[in-house]
Amino acid sequence: MGRDPADGRGDRDGTRLRPEPPARLRRVPRNRLRRVPGTRLRPVLRRLGTGAVVLWAAATAAYLALLAAPGDTVDSIVGDGADSPQIRAQVVAEWGLDRPEVVQYLDYLWRLAHGDLGRSYLLQRPVAEVVGDQLLPTLKLALAAAVLGVALALLASAGTAGSRRPWLRRVTSTTELVLVSTPPFLIGIVLLSLLSFRFGLFPVAGDRGFAALVLPAVTLALPIAGLLGQVLRDGLDRALDEPFVVTARSRGLHERAVLVRHALRHALLPAVTLAGWLFGVLLGGSVIVEQVFGRPGLGQVTLTAVTGKDMPVVLAVVVLSAAGYVLVSTAADLAYLLIDPRLRRS
Amino acid sequence: MTAPFDPSDRLAAPSTSPARPPVLAVEDLHVTFRTGRREVPAVRGISFEVGPGECLAIVGESGSGKSVTARTLVGLAGPGAEVRAERLDLAGADVRRYRDRDWRRVRGRLAGLVLQDALVSLDPLRTVGAEIGEVLRTHGMVRAGERAGRTEYLLEQVHVPEPALRARQYPHQLSGGLRQRALIASAIAGEPGLLIADEPTTALDVTVQAQILRLLAERRAAGTSLLLISHDLAVVAQLADRVLVMRDGEIVERGRTDRLLRAPEHPYTRGLLAAVPSARSRGRRLATEVRDRTGGSPALRAELPARTVAPTGTVLEATGLHKRYGSREVVRDVSLRIARGETVGLVGESGSGKTTVAQLLFGLLDPDAGTVRFADRPWSRVPERARRPLRRRLQLISQDPLGSFDPRYGVGRIVGEALDPAVDRADRRDRVVALLDRVGLGADLLDRHPRQLSGGQRQRVAIARALAPRPDLIVCDEPVSALDVSVQAQVLDLLADIRAADGTALLFISHDLGVVHHLSDRVLVMHDGAVVEQGPVGDVFSYPRHPHTRALLDALPTLVTG
Structure with a gap:
């Protein structure tokens, strides 16, 4: 006969494998605990410093890439308008294109550091204005999708973790797999043709009112919910196997409390790792979703700027998304410390 | 081959007065695990009682069903477990038909559970105070405002110094002994009449183990009944009034602690006692032949082979x-x-x-x-x-051989790697087989992976590997x-x-x-x-x-x- 199935970690093998830290390391003196708020500040400052470096690198890389791209800047600025040597000379003088490239680059960095994103070549308006106008609809969409996706993932994983309701679990995880492997635009088109064209429940395009936000947000949220749900369920399953869950249950805790108060925090750790991925999906996904649903937003702006070689706008979008990434991953790092006290020491 | 239920045992327990009903009464308990089509009987018809203020110990090796028994008593045998019993009374109530809602009233309030190694048995992401307070909160024991004070009082009860500070700390910040005390504090927070301790001292040093055993004895003196589960007869001997010896889901021997240790009747018990290394066993063999567990007192054991230093x-x-x-x-x-x-x-x-x-x-x-x-x-x-x-x-044998093996290697490759590189391929296999034979393992294990071996087999493979380079x-x-x-x-x-x-x-x-x-x-x-x-x-x-x-x-x- 083998070992009894429930014995697992409870018995002799297994639990003592971890080498115990020496006794003096384990004890934390009172004064060191009191100092914790101070020591927490240093990692935050360090992360902000790294963030600045990342921003600079992103801006520079984008600048170099656009510099190396074929085509003349003056052509882009002149566009389809009137073209003559005088006009060209005027453009060169106005934009300072006759300066050495290093000087142009440094000038660009200097302005960037002061929050000046430059002027759009095509629209002849300040980039900050162009992007600022379109930022809000995209933010609305991304935020709605993120909240919806995380909520769906939490519901699906918490409802099917552990060994209860095996049939529901099978249905949910299959659905998740389908959602993860379907491209978002397909989901969008299916939703559109079904709910908007056939039943007329939601508007087909535009950004007027809450109803117009529903389908795009759902389209963007479903793949997020699919992957996040799988990761969360895996984490929950693992946590539910731990001995401390047996202890928690032995206190008379309701299964829901075991999930929410104990297992969920453990499951969140691997999920937080996905924060960067989540941001990327929202950014990339919104470009597509905005196209499918004819919504205004950053996606539209980016697409127009890239096709028209509108360098200042493209640079602004790149720097903006790099800033977003830095922000999100810093927040994720801080979230780790918040969730897991064991990480707080170093 | 269950030993007949002997009522005289019950009367013999010193602190059991016949007028008071037992805290726990179990008759003909069966626990079977069903995985797919396979049925694994973990507990096969055991009966025992725990009287008020009594300490009963269940002793057995891994796989004997002792931990399953402990968990079954609080309705936590796990999914796929099928529990059958003639009688299963906890604090005078029949719990056989209990549903999860009923069990939740029992757990923590009527019976507390203490597991081994509080580093993993307490939630590492929550403070010790939150873990203890959870019992008070779940059973509505004290008002929310008084919970912190009560938690500190409980930590004081288990002799944790600076309870107010410790309550705010996390398990990893406490020493092994303090952690285990905190775990016991959380088990007694609901003032249960029965404390079930499953290997409560197994991961601890001897001095800390002695302190924890003293603490458990204190709880018992305060009136709590104790069901102590351990693989270690010596630990059990310190505390228990009566001992049950379990093997393969059955009770092979039962009796008063002093009688059972002095004059064990069943060969298995004798084998267990003789296997404990000590000053007395010096120079003698410890293990009893698996097939012939006649036991015999340690004095009659075969001598170890002579050697020269x-x-x-x-x-x-x-x-x-x-x-x-x-x-x-x-x-x-x-x-x-x-x-x-x-x-x-x-x-x-x-x-x-x-x-x-x-x-x-x-x-x-x-x-x-x-x-x-x-x-x-x-x-x-x-x-x-x-x-x-x-x-x-210079070779090493570590406590955890599993961690020192490449999980993707088979046994043959694990041991063969340690051989002299000069040994040619044709010889290698024979040499490995010979080494395995020396440590008492058959050639059929050559292609097994570390995870497919039992703890004892793994340690033998580790020894074979250490021996390979002579x-x-x-x-x-x-x-x-x-x-x-x-x-x-x-x-x-x-x-x-x-x-x-x-x-x-x-x-x-x-x-x-x-x-x-x-x-x-x-x-x-x-x-x-x-x-x-x-x-x-x-x-x-x-x-x-x-x-x-x-x-x-x-x-x-x-x-x-x-």
Whole structure:
């Protein structure tokens, strides 16, 4: 006969494998605990410093890439308008294109550091204005999708973790797999043709009112919910196997409390790792979703700027998304410390 | 072959008055696990009672069904478990038809559960105070505002110093002993009449173990009934009024503790008792043949094979070793010499520096001061290139062989890798098979992977691998502390056979003084990084001079057998 199935970690093998830290390391003196708020500040400052470096690198890389791209800047600025040597000379003088490239680059960095994103070549308006106008609809969409996706993932994983309701679990995880492997635009088109064209429940395009936000947000949220749900369920399953869950249950805790108060925090750790991925999906996904649903937003702006070689706008979008990434991953790092006290020491 | 339920046992328990009903009454309990089509019977028809204020112990090895029994009593046998019983009364109520809602009223309030190793049995992401307060909150014991005060009071009850501070700390910030106390505090927070302790001291040092056992005795004196579950008869002997011995889901023997230890009736119990290494078992075999568990008293056991220690030949010599991490000196002026064929024991509690010493001797760390010489050549502070040709003559057996095996390798490759690279391919397999044979494993294991082996088999494979290069010295770092007592007996016998046949010297590191006493010629006692006492094992353990050695020996739970 083998070992009894429930014995697992409870018995002799297994639990003592971890080498115990020496006794003096384990004890934390009172004064060191009191100092914790101070020591927490240093990692935050360090992360902000790294963030600045990342921003600079992103801006520079984008600048170099656009510099190396074929085509003349003056052509882009002149566009389809009137073209003559005088006009060209005027453009060169106005934009300072006759300066050495290093000087142009440094000038660009200097302005960037002061929050000046430059002027759009095509629209002849300040980039900050162009992007600022379109930022809000995209933010609305991304935020709605993120909240919806995380909520769906939490519901699906918490409802099917552990060994209860095996049939529901099978249905949910299959659905998740389908959602993860379907491209978002397909989901969008299916939703559109079904709910908007056939039943007329939601508007087909535009950004007027809450109803117009529903389908795009759902389209963007479903793949997020699919992957996040799988990761969360895996984490929950693992946590539910731990001995401390047996202890928690032995206190008379309701299964829901075991999930929410104990297992969920453990499951969140691997999920937080996905924060960067989540941001990327929202950014990339919104470009597509905005196209499918004819919504205004950053996606539209980016697409127009890239096709028209509108360098200042493209640079602004790149720097903006790099800033977003830095922000999100810093927040994720801080979230780790918040969730897991064991990480707080170093 | 369940032993007949003997009512006289019940009457014999000293603190059970016939007028008061038992806290727990179990009759003909069966627990079966169903996985797919397979049925695994874990508990097969056991019966027992726990009287008010009584301590009953269930003793058995892993797989005996003792932990399943403990969990079944609070309705946590797990999914797929099928529980059947003639009678299952907890605090006078029949719990056989209980649903989860009913069980939740029982758990924590009528019966508390203490598991082994609080590092994983308390939620590592929550403060100790939150964990204890959870019981109070779940059962609505005290108002929310008074919860913190009550938690501190409970921590005080289990003798945790500075309870207000400790309540705000996380399990990893507490020492093993304090953690286990906190776990007990959370189990008694609901003032249950029955405390079920499943291996409560298994991961602890002897001195801490003694403290935890005292604490449990205190709870019992305060009126709590105790169901103690352990693989260790010596631990159980300190506390229990009566003992049940379980094997393969059945009770093979039961009785008053003193009677059972003095005059065990069942061969299995006798085998278990004889397998415990101690001063008495020195020079004798521990393991009983699996097929013929006739037991016999330790005095009648076969002698271990004779061997010779060459006192003049030195394998390894360390002088004045110091090692510090930051401002902390973890090893202070340690010197030791291991003669050819000698077995030296190194004992100490966790944190005493014995593992660091092992790493220094093994050449994994360089000392800050002092030198190590191995095979008459400098071993410390020389480039690894100089050590490499000699590495094969110094081998290691660790506590956790699983972690030291590549999980993707089969047994044949794990052992074969340690062979002399000059051995050609055709010979390799035969050599590996011969090595496995020496450690009592068959050639059928060659293609098995580490995870498919039992704990005892894994340790045997680790020994076979250590033997492969024919080393002069094997460093054994807690090689048996993760094993059941009968498997431990077999592994210790094996080590004794090997050192007799090969003349291999052993450095035996352990916190278990019984194991060290059984096997070692000389012993060094470490405390706070320094060797506080050393000498022949009989002298040191019979006439300890240093107070720390005495404290270790006093804390050692002993079996008083007849």
